[in-house]
Amino acid sequence: MPICLWCSYDLTGLPEHHACPECGLEYDPKATAIELTQHVHPLAVIFFAAAFAALLAILTLRRQPSWVEVFILLVAGALVFPMLGRMWLGSGRHDRLILNRNGLNYCPSSGEIRTMPWKQVAEVRAALGNASLTVLDPEGEQLLKLRADRLGGHKHVPPAVGEIRQRREIYLAENEMDSAGQETHGG
Numbered sequence: 774m775p776i777c778l779w780c781s782y783d784l785t786g787l788p789e790h791h792a793c794p795e796c797g798l799e800y801d802p803k804a805t806a807i808e809l810t811q812h813v814h815p816l817a818v819i820f821f822a823a824a825f826a827a828l829l830a831i832l833t834l835r836r837q838p839s840w841v842e843v844f845i846l847l848v849a850g851a852l853v854f855p856m857l858g859r860m861w862l863g864s865g866r867h868d869r870l871i872l873n874r875n876g877l878n879y880c881p882s883s884g885e886i887r888t889m890p891w892k893q894v895a896e897v898r899a900a901l902g903n904a905s906l907t908v909l910d911p912e913g914e915q916l917l918k919l920r921a922d923r924l925g926g927h928k929h930v931p932p933a934v935g936e937i938r939q940r941r942e943i944y945l946a947e948n949e950m951d952s953a954g955q956e957t958h959g960g
Contacts, residue, residue: 778806778871779880790874798886804873805940807933809923825849868923870933872940874947877908879917889916891944897937903930908937 775784782795792799828849831842871878876890889908894916896909906924908917921927 775800775802778804778873779869779878779886796886798871798878798880799873799875801873801875804871805936807870807872807924807936809868809870809919810925870919870937872937872944874944876944877917877937877941887917891941891948894937894941897934897941899930899934903927906930906933906937 775787776782777784777793777796777798777800779798780793780796782793784791784793784800787794787800789802790800828846868882869880871880876888877894879887879889881887889910893910894908895911895913896907898907898909899905900907900918904921904927906917906919906921907915910916921930924930924933
């Protein structure tokens with residue numbers, strides 16, 4: 774069953790090459806996705822957990838907390854725990870890099886899909902001892918930079934770089950063959 778790699782829309786019955794009617798991402802049956810992790814700064818988690826623990830300790834050390842203190846505790850818990858849950862469990866749609874015939878697509882969980890056509894992607898490399906993945910254009914300008922933690926850690930940077938490079942070569946060769954075929958047939 775064909776599904777959109779970005780929004781998971783069921784694409785059954787649609788032509789082989791088309792845009793997803795839900796999100797607009799160009800569908801390609803040979804496309805692949807690189808899942809990106811949500812970045813949550815560990816200090817944010819520690820801060821929220823410590824603040825809540827401190828508030829809880831203050832209220833429980835007193836003999837009889839006031840209704841204001843109980844209300845503050847309830848509101849803080851209602852705000853903190855769902856936020857911590859989203860940080861740890863994630864929320865539905867995740868950021869992805871989708872590699873399809875049109876190019877390298879950066880798909881953030883909120884916002885517009887950013888497509889970098891394969892001809893615009895001149896170099897993909899791991900930088901600073903696999904601390905980041907960087908995509909450069911033919912002039913050496915940075916198109917995209919992802920820290921290793923977005924790819925799941927330092928060990929995931931080299932495979933991601935290799936996958937993007939390999940897909941780039943495959944798609945550039947296919948696009949070149951398609952262009953040559955159109956010229957031959959008078960297209």
